[in-house]
Amino acid sequence: MxxxxxxxxxxxxxxxxxxxxxxxxxxxxxxxxxxxxxxxxxxxxxxxxxxxxxxxxxxxxxxxxxxxxxxxxxxxxxxxxxxxxxxxxxxxxxxxxxLQNLFSDFISGIILLIDSSVKVDDVIEVDGLVGKVVQIDFRTTMVVTRDDKYIIVPNTDLTKNQLVNWTHNDILSRFEIKVGVSYNSDVNVVIKLLK
Known part of the structure; x- marks a missing residue:
């Protein structure tokens, strides 16, 4: 042996x-x-x-x-x-x-994982992009849009830019949808149809 x-x-x-x-x-x-x-x-x-x-x-x-x-x-x-x-x-x-950008992404990833300003399953909006956070890694964060498109966002974009976290404190989030109807429409019927 x-x-x-x-x-x-x-x-x-x-x-x-x-x-x-x-x-x-x-x-x-x-x-x-x-x-x-x-x-x-x-x-x-x-x-x-x-x-x-x-x-x-x-x-x-x-x-x-x-x-x-x-x-x-x-x-x-x-x-x-x-x-x-x-x-x-x-x-x-x-x-x-x-590799300054790469190191910046790594540091931003550590910050995101520690401070939990953005967490997995949060619905976020960055630069007009709305999506649900699926995975947070050291360099990038994977976000799924409402169209089921997977977007890979560099972590510096989440720490540097303005970020809207729709579900930071609550699971429910409210979105605004603008609907236009003609002026002679019956408002009660429109509300009923929308509901």
Whole structure:
């Protein structure tokens, strides 16, 4: 058994990827998946939060878990994570200038998930677009219009621009529809037909 676990799958210079390393990665992956499932079940059963808050809390926990898992995978494989983080910080400074909009969308996504000014199932209006929020991710928010069109809105549009949240405090929302009839129409009949 020890010989099987010590068997080298990939060898390059000083890097050795052995069977037990692969097994460690698989075990960590399944532990993280199990923990996320338990956390999601616990959050779903919680009565302290509404549906939108539950979604936001789970999304934040999931993203943090993914980052920690990626760092753990690098550590298991044998990469020195401190050098990787140090090197990536210098690279990110250079990329930051070119990717300002992308980082702005990420920060806006975190703000939306934390402050809950816009939540899943809210009916919002941005730049004349009215739709129901289906999903909030770090970079974009998916909105379904009344015509069943899926619109992907950058999160900065939701935090920078003026936003009307029709259902921020209440599930019911009222829309105004203008109807024109001729002046000689019977008003009671028109009201009855509209109802």
């Amino acid at each position: 020890k010989e099987f676990l010590d068997y080298t799958l990939i060898e390059y210079d000083n890097f050795n990827f052995k069977v037990y390393t692969l097994l460690e990665i698989i075990v960590v992956f399944f532990i993280v998946k199990l923990l996320l499932y338990i956390i999601k079940t616990g959050i779903t059963k919680s009565t302290r939060f509404d549906v939108a808050k539950k979604y936001s809390v789970y999304q934040l926990i999931k993203y943090v878990a993914y980052v920690i898992t990626a760092i753990a995978f690098f550590h298991i494989v044998g990469f020195n994570v401190s050098y990787l983080l140090l090197g990536s910080s210098a690279l990110l400074v250079g990329l930051g200038f070119g």
